[in-house]
Amino acid sequence: MFRTALRNVLAHKARLLMTVLAVMLGVAFVSGTLVFTSTVSDAFRASSQKGYDNVDVAIQPRSSDSRTGAPGAAPALDQKLLDKAAHVPGAASATGSVSGFTAIADKKGQLIGNGFSTRGGNYFAGKDGKDARYPMRSGAAPEGPHEFALDAHTAAKAGYKVGDTVRISVDGPVREQKLTGVFTTDDGTVAAGGSLALFDTPTAQKLFAAPGTFSEIDVRATAGTSQTALKSAVEKVLPKDGAEATTGKKLAADQAENIAESTNGMRTALLAFAGIALFVGIFIIANTFTMLVAQRTKELALLRAVGASRRQVTRSVLLEAFLVGAVAAVTGLAAGIGIGAGLRALMSSTGATVPDGPLVVSPSTVLAALLVGIVVTVLAAWLPGRRAAKIPPVAAMSSVHAAATTKSLVVRNTVGALFAGAGVAGVLVATGMSDGKAVMGGGAVLLLIGVFVLTPLLSRPLIALAAPVLRAFGISGTLARQNAVRNPRRTAATASALMVGLTLITGLTVIAGSVQQGIDKMATASLKADYVVSMATHTPLSPDVAKKLGSLDEVTAVSPLRNSPSRIGTAPQYLTGVNGKDFGKLTRLDFTKGALGDLRGGRTVVDDITAAKQGWHPGSRLPVTFEDGKKGTLTVSGVYRGNQMIHGILLDNATLAPHQKQLTDLQVMVKTKHGATDATKDTLVKALGKNPAISVSDKKDVTDGIAKMINLLLNMLYGLLAMAVIVAVLGVINTLAMSVFERSQEIGMLRAIGLDRRGIKRMVRLESLVISLFGGVLGIGLGVFFGWAAGELIGSSMPTYELVLPWGRMGVFLGLAALVGVLAALWPARRAARLNMLAAIKAE
Template sequence: MALSNSAMRRVSLRNIGSHKLRLALTVIAVVLGTAFISGAFMFTKALSSTFDNAVATSFDGVDVVLGPGEGQPGIPLSEVDTLRADDKIGAVNIHNNTTVAVGDAEGNALQAGGTSSIHVWYPEGESVGADEPLVEGNAPEGPDQVVINEAAAEEYGLSPGDQLTVVDPQSRAELEVAGVYTTDVDGASNTAAPLLGMAEGGFIERYTDGQTISQVVLSAPGDGSADALLTHVEQTYPQYTADTGEKLAEQMSEQISEALKFVNYFLVAFGLIGLLVGTFLIANTFSMIVAQRTKEFALLRALGASRRQITVSVVFEALVVGLLGSAVGVLAGMGLVAAIKAVLAATGNELPASGLGLSWQAVLIPIVLGTVVTVISAWTPAQRAGQVQPVEAMRSTEAATSTPLTARTIFGAVLAAVGVGAAVWGAFNEDWSANTRAILVGVGLFGVIVGFFFAGPALSIPVVPSLGRVIGLPFGSIGRLAATNSRRNPRRVATTAFALTLGIALVTAIGMLGQTMKASMADFYEDNVRSDFVLSGPTSGQFPLPAETVEDARGVDGVASLGEIYMLPMLVDGQTPQPGSPMGEAVEGDLTEALPLELEEVAPGEDKAEAARTEGKEGFYATPSLAAERGWQVGESYALTGPTGGRTVEAPLLGTFDGTGPMIMPVIATKTTAEQFAAPDTMRLYQVAVNKTEGKDADELRAGLEEAVKPLLVVQVLDSKDMAEEMGGAVDAMLNILYGLLALAVIIAVLGIVNTLTLNVIERRQEIGMLRAVGTQRRQVRTMIILEAVAIAVFGALVGIIIGLGLGWAFLRVLAEEGLDTIVVPWGLIGWMLAGSAVVGVLAALWPASRAARTAPLDAIAED
């Protein structure tokens, strides 16, 4: 009599309930992968909600935002009085702010998460939009007083009457704290970064050109609507741009969401890596479970279950496990986001009004993905379960017969060879574009990884026992027995090691990329920084050097010459200096000493050394390729213009130059020329190159420079080595984030080893019982299991390192044209990973080994 489908489903559910231990770790693998994906969606949503709320609340009460029209540098200050006299407009506020660096009275920087700024502050009831009511002190007056946000005042112990050093891109000032304010914009005052407010008149005097402002916000009078006010403003002041605050808030929210998509994609990618590694763990688990349940399936076949019903029953179990693990993963994702928010709050970067970021994507996508991955992983073991014959119910053991490895080994070896060939081809074929070569290397990597998956069992047969003998040498006969055991099931060994191989390969490749980037940057700065020292601003690039830097440095004893490097937007002959970007450069001093370049063509009869000196000259320099593309001739004059309402000046092309690097733009104007067409607030000091006088001690000059620029708060004194180390620190920070995310894959791999060893112990219960019966001590059983795990882990790590080094080398060959031409092998990282893999093996084996050691001899050798 055939069994019904409902009966088979009951069998599957009872099997899940009665074998909680062997499925628990599989559920955990699903949980880890889906938790990361769910957490990624939730965290991105929480970030977006925080920004959206801040934007929306900051525009509450703002009916219309007025900005300069096309080609205008700003709104004339005289227009503010006109707007205030308009009886169809309620309140008018100047909406300007400037990025600043803030220090205490002694000149020590007040540094915290976030960027410090100073804005126009209005008393409560006079502001358009969110009020900033005082909680202590008085309103600021004039250009020498400010109010400070409450969180920063608490963080740094500031109160009314205290003095602050405030540095902006143009100057440095000593300002008094008049009062402390809070805000009704939810979360805006929670940052510990100093956010200063100054009275309107004082701000105009100190932080504007005295002629124009960048933006004005308006409110409607009485019960007037925003739309009516917008219509009036558009009709009465058509020379300006205008829009409602609500619409601008929506546009800003859309821009924020678009920017945060990268964060989401980045985090989801690592979640998918975790699920990929988990796939092999799940497949391995179900393979072992099927092998252990051979008699059970045979009995079901004898009772009338069809092959299809057996296969479907295993798939059904996988479906239940996938749904359960994915659902728990969503809950774990919520916990992950809550933990991240708690850490951010503890470090002064709270995400207020964000919630946990729950959305349908954060719930549905991880559940679907986790379930599908689990079912796919269990499909092959389920097919194998359906092939069990009823006669196998009479076997005395549950050991499944292994099929030969020949076919899969040949297929895997061929696939790996093709992958290696594709990667090498992509690495050396310099006739193709970098993108095409990178794709070819990626295809090659895929071939190598899949090839190893198929050929891994055959490779493990000679390698793992050999590793086991070396590792087990100090342990005598137990070590030899562990090495022998590791050879018995090569499929299981290879599949268990494969998860660790993937994680180690990615870590190795990324480590190689990071070390190469650091070495290449060190070479670049050593070869290209020609000055003795460089005065530079913060690494983030958010704040330029104060204009006072030049004069402060010039007054230091031992300074022979300075090279000033400015960044500014410009148009040359009506076109941007580079496609899609108006950014160009200006230099004061010797061009070839300030920047790593050489002049190629100069005006006929002019000496190159003299042509490189820019002091007092009018003109500009360009790359030969840009000059040829635009038809510019050395000695001929062309129009240089500020891109927004700037002035225009005719200046000659002084020469063409050859040089590349992050500090070199395609067009470089002289400072004298730039000052004629650029608005002062658009010309930002980027670096100052300092050369010492002959015989001056470098350390003494550094000390003098550091003392001179200390009051400016943001200026660093660096030599070429310092610059390389600073950039290397940024690379290390990026790598640490990647390593932390890749740790997920390694954790899942560790669970895979735990899972495999646990099921292995269950499967070998009789064997372990016999060992105990003939006198093997519990300690020796534990040692045997641990040695097997260490051999498997080291095997997986070795293969991962080899694949990772090959991947890293191939990609770095492709990126050689981008300046990464000093390939470095991270030997230290490799050593730590090998040692770590042995530790991973030990830790993963502790619980299974302890379980094996507790096996009772008489119970183990008894027939089931």
């Protein structure tokens, strides 16, 4: 039986090629995802470990206090503590560090680096005047508020050299600093394309923290002193509250764990799409083996007649599947390694922060690829193998095996209807729940399974709708329609592969378009401001920006938004400070109770969700403990409908600012005399020094920025889901090729009675087109339903959400389904037309 299985694989190489390709694509996606995430995780882990090479013990603010964001949080680490740490037994040295966002402009004024990887810090000179962390390649360490040093990678990229004057920005205003030194560093973010600027310690403290304070103190151990022993010694000099000591090994391990957690989400998402590709591939594999078994009815029945048992026949089919899966798994693993390397290169080319490091192919990746390829193929072939074993020897007398019984069809349709009904019910119930994600997900899975099972039943009426169009193509069109519904199960399996991909693509497109529409309405409904000014990386903005904008003749109203931790009663709450005088001119809030009024002194307005949760209403007096620990009372004057742009507890900055330790703004809203025009925007940009780190956005820019993120995510998903569509194309090709093979005698007869080669080609192409459009219509219909249902959940937290059906894109998707059908039919149609009619008529 082993020899028989091997002979069958070798005898049907062309027919099994599409199955190998389908499995290979799924395996390549899975292994590529594992290679990519392992490579990125290991690169970040190695980078983080390098960052702690010079750290044996780190003193940091107590994390439990900093997480609450409540007043009285851990105080900053000061020089006194640094001196104590440097003199504990076993300490060789102690280094104080501060860091924060620092934008570096190139010679054209454009931002160097990417987002949060553009960092600044302090050059902490030791007794020898050097900082061991940053060896100077050229020049000298920075001294004074107008000097700085730059990493060698960024300096080379921008063409800067020692002595140049460079424009930088830390919190908004442009600063011009003299470049005094270029240094080398093992910092992983710099290796990945970020930038690092260093200032002398007093300047860095003023920019990133507060004078005389540090964000971390790193202690080096003397030779022979363990990190644990040094940690015990350091803990004795720590203040009772507000600081904690951690070993360098523990910090490196914690960071490695955080990196693993952060990449797990990405890995899960990528593997989900790989699973979709494999899920679609299962239909193709099962379809392939079903048809192979059907074509070998006589052969298998003869094997039974000469003594082969049912178990041996099943084992023979599964052995074929094992061999096909093994070949696909090995080739898929090789392709996956290439995909992993390509994904990393793609991330680096888009400016994402990815440290350097080797490509990682772990044993678990190899094992997963082999298991996925082989197990999926064998499982998909199990049912056809089981059916093959049930072929009675008497079937050897007939060329056609018995069709499915009425009982089996009734059972199939009943099961499908139950699954589909339960799925629809689950999705509809979830739309009315406050948190129905899990229920909706379960309902969606049940509905998909139900539709899969019912697809053979649905194929006849839906394909019949195309009959008037197909009749226009004469006898070829009529034959194409009859062939498409001749074997509903095969047609269903082929169409289902395409349906899965289009369901997801359509659903995601509906959701993305509707969310974008909701955001547009939100910006229009809640903002009167012409512009919103913020840091390009959404880091804190200097209050000087609001002052500068407020001094311009063009500006009629301005309000910075700033957050401050507080405690109302015993519960931690964030307060949002605004310019009470101008806030009403810049926003259009929908008040459910009370009104904005004169937002000054102790008056405050609260969003409806917070008010309902706390039981507040106009007139409620709120006992508040501010950031500096001082107490006061706020009076609620109104409750408004919050949204993603404006929400929380709002009060006047004049009330809030005296209690803040450091004044920074999240953004600044601006109203101008002539509204949002190009000339006005240029005026604001010039007034802010043409700063590359500052974004001046009108309402359209705000919504376009969000749309850009949505479209970027959507395009990534389209690329990933294209894998499922490619697999579906292979499925259609596979089905048509086998259909042509088993209908060789029929096609030969058609040719003999006068149907020319062009007519044969047209018949096969139209059959492929009808099957593909059938899958496309089902997929788009399900996608719209799922998009609507998911929108009902989103709408509960976004009042401006509105269902938008992207008719244009759905037309493109349907056209894509048609294109799949046309392309998939090229080879089978050509093969059918080239059949020798006499040989085909004589074929068994």
